Amino acid sequence: MYAVVADVPAELGMPAMDLSVVLTGDLTASIRQRGERDFQPERTGGIVTGKTIGLRRDFSQTVILLNTAPADADDFDPLEFVHLLSHEFCHAFLGRLRAAAGTRPARPMRVQTPAEAAAILAYEAADEYRCDLFSNRVLATTLSVPVDEAADQHRPLHLGDVFEDGYRTAFARVLDSVHPGWPDLIRSYQHHEITLEDMFGRLVKETESMLILVAHADAVEQAAGHRPLLADFTDRPGPHSLLASAWNPLRAVLDRTQLIPPLSDFAEVDRALQDCGRHITRMWATLGVSGFLTDDDELYITVA
Numbered sequence: 001m002y003a004v005v006a007d008v009p010a011e012l013g014m015p016a017m018d019l020s021v022v023l024t025g026d027l028t029a030s031i032r033q034r035g036e037r038d039f040q041p042e043r044t045g046g047i048v049t050g051k052t053i054g055l056r057r058d059f060s061q062t063v064i065l066l067n068t069a070p071a072d073a074d075d076f077d078p079l080e081f082v083h084l085l086s087h088e089f090c091h092a093f094l095g096r097l098r099a100a101a102g103t104r105p106a107r108p109m110r111v112q113t114p115a116e117a118a119a120i121l122a123y124e125a126a127d128e129y130r131c132d133l134f135s136n137r138v139l140a141t142t143l144s145v146p147v148d149e150a151a152d153q154h155r156p157l158h159l160g161d162v163f164e165d166g167y168r169t170a171f172a173r174v175l176d177s178v179h180p181g182w183p184d185l186i187r188s189y190q191h192h193e194i195t196l197e198d199m200f201g202r203l204v205k206e207t208e209s210m211l212i213l214v215a216h217a218d219a220v221e222q223a224a225g226h227r228p229l230l231a232d233f234t235d236r237p238g239p240h241s242l243l244a245s246a247w248n249p250l251r252a253v254l255d256r257t258q259l260i261p262p263l264s265d266f267a268e269v270d271r272a273l274q275d276c277g278r279h280i281t282r283m284w285a286t287l288g289v290s291g292f293l294t295d296d297d298e299l300y301i302t303v304a
Contacts, residue, residue, distance in 0.1 A: 016060070133223065175233070182238075214247050245286075
């Protein structure tokens with residue numbers, strides 16, 4: 001695995017980076033100790049088992065944290081661990097390239113507008129897709145599965161062999177959280193059950209979780225040679241009218257660009273991905289939610 005990954009930074013023209021890998025029995029505590037004090041491991045469709053943190057803003061010093069304490073010792077899967085490590089290596093590379101290319105958003109000095117938040121959600125979801133397919137490349141290069149044992153024939157291992165339909169099943173299980181979940185969330189505000197700030201904060205957070213889940217599931221479908229994930233859910237309003245409008249433009253950019261663009265091309269590709277945030281804000285607008293900054297730099301959210 002190291003032989004596959006070791007030459008990637010030089011091939012990308014990536015500046016040097018001090019990268020450490022830490023195996024931890026308490027991932028949440030390890031992440032919080034390194035500055036992300038509000039980190040919660042629960043995500044829509046699963047639990048976070050690895051995290052890449054830039055200890056410096058330019059990612060010149062970076063740590064990869066990997067959970068080594070499954071709930072049941074029998075649950076440890078070496079293939080999933082190889083995938084996780086490869087996936088997080090890619091996050092480290094992308095973080096360093098984004099900082100070097102100058103496209104990492106500046107630290108927020110005020111509340112983010114929907115457009116600013118959406119641009120970050122866009123590249124975060126794209127990164128998850130690319131990191132999974134980078135892992136798929138590592139797996140396919142280093143491991144194989146038999147297709148005809150008698151003839152000693154093998155094919156490269158892919159993510160579909162590792163996860164099967166796990167992500168697809170998780171996605172199908174949480175679709176109601178998008179629709180009717182998001183319209184219900186907005187109605188809760190309109191009926192004065194929650195505040196405007198709480199409603200919008202939850203909408204952004206849930207959008208982030210769902211797009212990341214779509215990215216993971218779609219990467220597995222792509223690795224297995226299947227058609228895009230959302231093509232199989234056109235009869236559901238959540239994936240069809242909401243998520244597809246946000247994810248498909250991102251997938252179009254990902255399909256026509258390199259898996260990890262070199263530094264010379266990174267800024268152009270990253271801007272195209274962040275520009276896809278406008279499709280996320282349009283998705284929110286179809287739900288009646290939009291926002292802008294006032295002349296006093298105050299965020300003003302409107303709900304139709």
